Amino acid sequence: MEPVPLRRYLAANAVALAPSFAGLLILYWSGYLAGRPTLFAMAGIAVVTVLLVQRYLGSLARFARFVGELSDEREPVMPRLSFAPATEELATAAAQLSAGWRRQRASIDNLAASAQAIVDGLPDPLIAVDRSRRIVRTNLAARDLLGRAGAERDLSTMFRQPQLLAAIDGLLETADGNFTSADQAVVDFMLPGPPELDVVAHVRRLPRAAADGSLALIVLHDTTALRRAERMRADFVANASHELKTPIAGLAGFIETLRGPARDDTAARERFLGIMAEQADRMRRLVDDLLMLSRIEQHEHARPDTAIEIDRVLKGVLDLLQLKAGSRKVALELSVEPDLPAAVGDYDELTIVFQNLVDNALKYAKPNTTVRVSARPMGRDRIAVAVADEGDGIPANHLPRLTERFYRVDAARSRQLGGTGLGLAIVKHIVNRHRGRLDIQSTPGKGSTFTVMLPAAD
Ligand SMILES: Nc1ncnc2c1ncn2[C@@H]1O[C@H](COP(=O)(O)OP(=O)(O)O)[C@@H](O)[C@H]1O
Numbered sequence: 001m002e003p004v005p006l007r008r009y010l011a012a013n014a015v016a017l018a019p020s021f022a023g024l025l026i027l028y029w030s031g032y033l034a035g036r037p038t039l040f041a042m043a044g045i046a047v048v049t050v051l052l053v054q055r056y057l058g059s060l061a062r063f064a065r066f067v068g069e070l071s072d073e074r075e076p077v078m079p080r081l082s083f084a085p086a087t088e089e090l091a092t093a094a095a096q097l098s099a100g101w102r103r104q105r106a107s108i109d110n111l112a113a114s115a116q117a118i119v120d121g122l123p124d125p126l127i128a129v130d131r132s133r134r135i136v137r138t139n140l141a142a143r144d145l146l147g148r149a150g151a152e153r154d155l156s157t158m159f160r161q162p163q164l165l166a167a168i169d170g171l172l173e174t175a176d177g178n179f180t181s182a183d184q185a186v187v188d189f190m191l192p193g194p195p196e197l198d199v200v201a202h203v204r205r206l207p208r209a210a211a212d213g214s215l216a217l218i219v220l221h222d223t224t225a226l227r228r229a230e231r232m233r234a235d236f237v238a239n240a241s242h243e244l245k246t247p248i249a250g251l252a253g254f255i256e257t258l259r260g261p262a263r264d265d266t267a268a269r270e271r272f273l274g275i276m277a278e279q280a281d282r283m284r285r286l287v288d289d290l291l292m293l294s295r296i297e298q299h300e301h302a303r304p305d306t307a308i309e310i311d312r313v314l315k316g317v318l319d320l321l322q323l324k325a326g327s328r329k330v331a332l333e334l335s336v337e338p339d340l341p342a343a344v345g346d347y348d349e350l351t352i353v354f355q356n357l358v359d360n361a362l363k364y365a366k367p368n369t370t371v372r373v374s375a376r377p378m379g380r381d382r383i384a385v386a387v388a389d390e391g392d393g394i395p396a397n398h399l400p401r402l403t404e405r406f407y408r409v410d411a412a413r414s415r416q417l418g419g420t421g422l423g424l425a426i427v428k429h430i431v432n433r434h435r436g437r438l439d440i441q442s443t444p445g446k447g448s449t450f451t452v453m454l455p456a457a458d
């Protein structure tokens with residue numbers, strides 16, 4: 001225990017001794033007490049008082065230390081304070097006060113933590129800036145997007161988009177008085193990559209600055225996927241219309257000619273009717289494929305659940321295409337590993353998948369080669385069906401886009417071969433619905449292998 005300062009010690013002793021010494025001196029001067037007994041009494045009282053004062057001051061010092069420790073956030077043991085009256089009650093009251101304070105602190109900390117947890121749980125990046133546009137708060141998504149160093153920096157070090165900064169400055173300025181103007185803004189901008197992102201920022205001014213200085217909230221919403229889907233839909237409609245327009249224009253042209261100049265030309269009429277039938281057929285194929293695609297898309301989330309014997313599907317497909325293979329002088333070969341487990345799928349849809357793949361292989365195969373279709377188990381719970389041709393192959397840069405609607409390596413050649421450009425898109429959607437995978441390997445000049453992996457039934 002630290003010693004009591006000497007001056008305080010002497011002063012306390014003097015205060016304690018003063019009344020009894022004064023009493024003894026009065027008794028001595030009035031003659032009631034002789035000199036010796038007075039001196040003895042004074043000495044005795046002095047010894048006892050000094051002892052009591054020392055213990056009293058010790059108790060007070062312990063009390064002071066206890067209160068000090070309470071405010072240091074520690075939980076000290078209550079000392080023994082029996083020598084200083086009332087200090088024990090004071091110490092108990094102080095201990096209760098500090099326990100209450102600590103409980104409140106804990107619940108405030110809890111509130112702050114859950115508020116931050118909620119903000120961090122938001123999927124969109126959120127940034128709060130103060131009056132001078134400095135970042136005062138970010139959530140997890142914002143830190144992922146912008147890196148850690150966000151706090152305390154000016155927003156313009158993170159975003160160089162003048163429209164965004166201008167919108168925020170506008171809102172922060174109106175916060176200084178002119179409350180009639182809007183308190184929110186929406187800004188579209190591009191966040192440079194990689195990957196480059198289309199972003200919509202919703203900026204909102206708070207009614208008044210928050211405790212941490214936040215005055216405006218910026219929520220960023222990534223619209224890249226949405227924009228891409230929009231673009232794809234627009235492209236799709238444009239492509240489909242274009243594909244239909246060409247045969248319609250052809251038909252209209254021939255009808256015109258047959259009504260006019262070729263009205264009495266029998267040979268021309270026969271030839272034109274043949275071409276017209278071909279064009280009509282092309283339109284029918286296109287409409288059939290479009291309808292098929294939309295039908296598959298509509299129930300793509302519902303996974304098929306029937307056990308299908310893949311060799312039956314493949315035999316059916318090969319029987320159907322044998323004639324076409326013969327006319328193109330291409331051999332068709334099927335090999336199915338024994339004990340191949342059944343696949344989980346939809347018979348008709350899987351037929352469409354392999355019809356398209358084998359049809360493509362036959363179309364793009366070189367004459368006098370073989371198209372090989374093979375099925376084998378893959379791992380414990382999948383089966384793989386590969387369709388391999390010895391054709392022209394596909395340059396690698398086309399592979400990632402091959403399953404997009406209307407995407408063709410050579411559009412003129414595809415049309416000439418009777419293709420719609422939708423076959424692989426249909427294949428991809430059906431395989432997706434089956435929770436399977438489509439793998440394309442191709443070597444230009446050598447050939448291509450399209451492999452479909454499907455879940456096996458147990
Ligand atoms: N086996 C293959 N060999 C070479 N190219 C192929 C093969 N299969 C598909 N392709 C290419 O992929 C494109 C898209 O195929 P697909 O969607 O079936 O359309 P389509 O057969 O109607 O042209 C084809 O136009 C062709 O360029």
Ligand SMILES: [Mg+2]
Binds near residue numbers: 356359419420422423
């Ligand atoms: Mg095709």
